[in-house]
Amino acid sequence: MHEHTPQAGTPAQLPSIRLICLASDRQQLIQYRTWSRALSDPIELVAVDISATVPADELAAPQSLPSLARTLASRLQPFLAHPHALFAQDHAAHLALALTYLAQRSNPGQTRRLFVSSCDSPDATEGGLTEHLQVPVTAFYPPDTLTAMLGWQRLARRELELVELPAHSRPGEQRLISILNAHLGLLCFA
Template sequence: MRLGSNPWVLTCGRPVHDPYITLICFPWAGGSPDVFRSWAAGLADGIELLAVRLPGRGPRLGEPHYEEWELLLKDVSAALSPHLERPHALYGHSFGGRLAYELARLATTTHPGLTRRLFVSACRSPDMPQRRPHLHTLTDQQLREALLHLGGMPPELLGDDRLMRLVLPTIRSEIRLAEMWVSRDGEGVKVPITAMYGRWDAVDGRARMARWSSFGRLGCELVDMPGGHFFPLTHRPHLLDVLNSRLGAAGGQDQW
C-alpha cells in the first residue's frame, strides 16, 4: 500500500494499468484503511482498489476530527474528485457505509453516470432509526468495552491507554456522526445498491437493512453474509466473492 501526494487516498496493492473500474472503500468509525490492503490480491484483474484515510489515522493522527456531516462530505468529495471522474464503485462498512451513500448522492450530480455501484455493509438504511442507547454518549471506559464486544478493534489496541487517549475522540466523533445520521432527501440514488448484512449481526442485521431497497433507484439487492457486525474481518473471502461478481467485466453496471 502506498501513501501518495493525496493524504486522503491510499492505493492498495500494485497500481492497475488502465483499470475498467475503481473501487473506493470507506472503513468503519475509527477504522484503519489498512484493513483493505489484503483485498487487492482477491479482486479481479482490472479493478483498481483505493482506500480512504480520514483524519485521526496513521500519518493523519494529529488532524482534527469532523463534527458535522456537511463539512466532512465537502472535504471528502473534493479529495476524491479526480477518482470520481472515471468509472467507479463505492464500498463502505457501518459508518463508512453512510459516508459512501452520501458521497454517491453527491457524485451522481457532479459526475453523473460514473458511479456504477454502491456497496454498503452493516449499515442501517437511511430511514431506519438508530438503536438506543447511543454509544457516543458512553464514558470512555464503557465505549472501550462496547468496541471490544463488537470486535472491530484488536483487544491489545483497546487495552493501550496511551493509544486510546489519542484515537478515542476520533472514534467517538465518527460514531456520533453515524448514530445521528438521518435521511437527507429520501429520494435515494440513481445507482444499483448491494446491501450486505451479517447473519448474526445484533447491530444492523437484515431487518435494519431491508429498506435499502427504497433508496436504490436502479435496483437494490440484500445479501446475507456469514458472521457478525464485522464480517469483512472474519469472512473476507465471502465478501470479495460478492464484490467480484457484482463488479465483473461490465464495471458493475449489470451484474447482480
Template sequence: MQPDEEKWVITLKQAVKRPSVKLICFPYAGGSPDLFRAWSDGLSDHVELLAVRLPGRGKRIKEAHYQDWETLLQDTFDALVHHVAEPHALYGHSFGGRLAYELAQLTTATFPGMTRRLFISGSRSPDQSQRRPYMHEMSENGFIDALRGMGGTPAEILDNTFMMRFFLPAIHAEIRLAELWDDRHGTGVDTPLTAMYGRTDPIDDHASMAGWKGFTRQASELLEMDGGHFFLETHRPQLLDVINSRLQGDV
C-alpha cells in the first residue's frame, strides 16, 4: 500500500461478484467523495466503487491545495497505482472529468488494457476554450455569486462564512486548474470514452463536449442526459444505468 493511500482512496462498495471491475470516481471542484456514496445500491454487483479524496475535504481539510496539474496527477496516480493495475474504469465530473482524463493518459500508458472505460460528464473537451471571465480571477464575493449561479453548492454553505472559510480555498484552487486546463498531450487516450452532458447545462453543453470524440483512440459516444450541470446528483438513476450498461463484460 502506498503510504498515503488510506487518506486518498475511499472504498464505498465492494464487488460481490467475480470477476470484478473497479469504478474510480472524481468529484467536481471542492466536491466531497461522499457524493458517490449514494451510488452503491445502483451499481451492478460486479462493480467495486471507489472515490478519491483530494485536499480540502474531511481529514484532509487543512492540507495545501494543488497549484499545478503535474504534481496533482503524479500524487493521485501514486495513491491509486495498486487499483489501476487491475481492471478499472474512471469517472469524473466537471473538474473531476478533466482529472479522470489526465489520469487515463497515465493509466493506459502504464497498465495497457486495464482502463476498461473512461466516463466524463459536465466537462468541456480539451480543444474547447474556457469561457470568460475566469471565475478564479473574480473577487471573493463575485466568485461566491458565480458558484451560487452554478447551483451545485448548497445555499446553507455559501451563506455560512465560517464554513466557507474552510471550503472556499479548495473550490477556488480546483476551479483555477479546471479553467486553465487545455490539451496537454496532443493525442487521445487508448480506452473507450463515454462523455455526457446535461440537456439544460449552461456551462458544459453539447457544443463544448462534442470534441471528446477526438480524444480517444477507441470507440466514443456523447450522450445527452436529463438535467443541468449537476445531473449526476439530480438524475442519478439515469447516469447509473449508463455506467452499468457500459461496464457489462468490462472485467
C-alpha cells in the first residue's frame, strides 16, 4: 500500500486539511498525483494505493468492506486523527464509505467531507453499515446515471450534493478540481 508521509514541520506549517484519495488501480494513483499539483496550497493530497493489497473482486464484495476498512483505518490513523476529507471512485467509493463510518466513530469531527465519483450508491445496509453519515457527501456522476446515485441520500444525514460531470469527462478534469478546491478551501477555515 502506498501512503504519503506528511512533511516534517511545525504545526503552523502543516496543511489545514488533507484529501485522502483511495486508488483502486495504477491509473487512479497517477491521476491523484496529478491532482496534488492542481490543488490549492492549504490542501495536501494523500494518495493511497489500495490496489497493491486489495484484489479487485474483494473490493467489489460488500461483505469484505468492514474488514478492509478496519485494516485501512489502522494504517491511516495518523491522517484520520486530523482534519481530512476522503475521495474515491468506482468500487473504492464503497470502501471510502466504510472508512468514513469508522473514522467518524474513532475521530469525531475530523472527517469533514466524503467525495465519491462514478459509483452507484450502496444499499443502506450493505456491509453492515446502517448508521447515518455525520459528514456531508458530494457524489460526482456521469450523465444519465442520477437514478443510481440517489441511494446516497438514505445514508447522508447532513448534506448530499450531486454533481453531474460533463459527457466524456474524466474525474481529473478541471471542473472536479475546482469543486474540490472550493469545498476543501472552505473547510480549512472550519
